[in-house]
Amino acid sequence: MAERRRSWAEPFKIKMVELLKTTTPEARRHAIEQAGWNTFLLRSEDVYIDLLTDSGVSAMSDRQWAGMMRGDEAYAGSANFYHLRDTVEEIYSYRHTVPTHQGRGAEHLVSKLLIKPGDFVPGNMYFTTTRLHQELAGGAFVDVIIDNAHDPADPHPFKGNIDLEKLEALRARVGAERIPYVSLATAVNMAGGQPVSMANLRALRAWCDEHGIPIVHDMTRVAENAFFIQQREAGYRDRQVRDIVHEICALTEIATMSAKKDALVNIGGFLAMNDPDLYRRACDLVVVYEGLHTYGGLAGRDMEAMAIGIRESVDDNHIRARVGQVEYLGALLDRAGVPIVKPVGGHAVFLDARRILPHIPQHQFPAQALAAAIYLDSGVRSMERGAVSAGRDKETGENYMPSLELVRLTIPRRVYTQAHMDVVAESVIEVAGNAGQILGLRFAYEPEQLRFFLGRFEPVSPA
Structure with a gap:
């Protein structure tokens, strides 16, 4: 007799709620026009279900809130820093932490x-702020992700993998001495939350060892990546997510972390590493830009909540429910025939705006237009991940035109119910069914950097 699939439920119960406000079509039209058709510029109070980002918007646990009451707000040597440092080493393997x-x-x-x-910095697809910091430091980002990642419909289970042939071609062209590190993101955001396999990471580690090049791990969503390894990669089905996370991190020597995602806090991050000399230099630099090396711009209570959140983030029950909710929304949209990035990633469902809006050319920003249309329909806020986010070529001034023109429905951790996902799915399906009515957009105001945050748009009248 075949084993019956059993349902799962969220591994928590609700203790407090935040009341939501529904809005009218007229109010939403006024709000999006005032925001310049940019969902980033909407006021939170005008949003019904907020899927703009999963960054800093997760619900903290009772243990995290209790931990915040133990904040040691000493300027130097906060007890919470040492708790965070020890937690990072235990869970992630890195010996030195700079908040x-x-x-x-x-x-x-x-x-x-x-x-x-x-210098040239190869990586498995760019991320907006990462690439900008690399460029401001004088480097040039080079995309070495596998080609499958650029095809939304490709079912490859590890579309975040690095193409070692592309990496070797770069080394042969510029020399290892001009590659300061390989930038490796786990659960690649711009590709649709797509994971890296352990086999690919091990092969990358061997290549880097051969050429004396370190790996800088963007570990913002490493727990989600570990879950996909557990579910999809041979030999890991019986391993705990916590152990897989540690194995991933131990194959790299430096890491950047936005704790506002996996680690379940509203603010905070860290730079971690194993090299004591690099740590000393990082401590010297963090004082200039962030704060003393034992607080790095954070309150003690925030470091305590982060340390507790890190442990909660690698719990199998938590991560199964977290990714399960994303997969639930993806399945609703896929069954309705809405084009999405496949396989569904760990933190968001990505809509394929090019296929939903084939009548809008990419230079009229179809993903931006689609995000605005979804808000107009239901008050659901999502965000663009396409040509607007990609920016302009500094040499030519031309817009980058990425192969992926996506709208990201990003699900905060431990915030919404499945009923909220039903509402989101119904809105997206409705908008996709009437896609021919959506107009393209052009810039009314374009910032020089990271234009998706503050840019303003206006509709383009049909010819």
């Missing part, structure tokens, strides 16, 4: 410490 206010603080430090003008 930062969030992940981009760590990206800034590592870029200034390791990159020289004229």
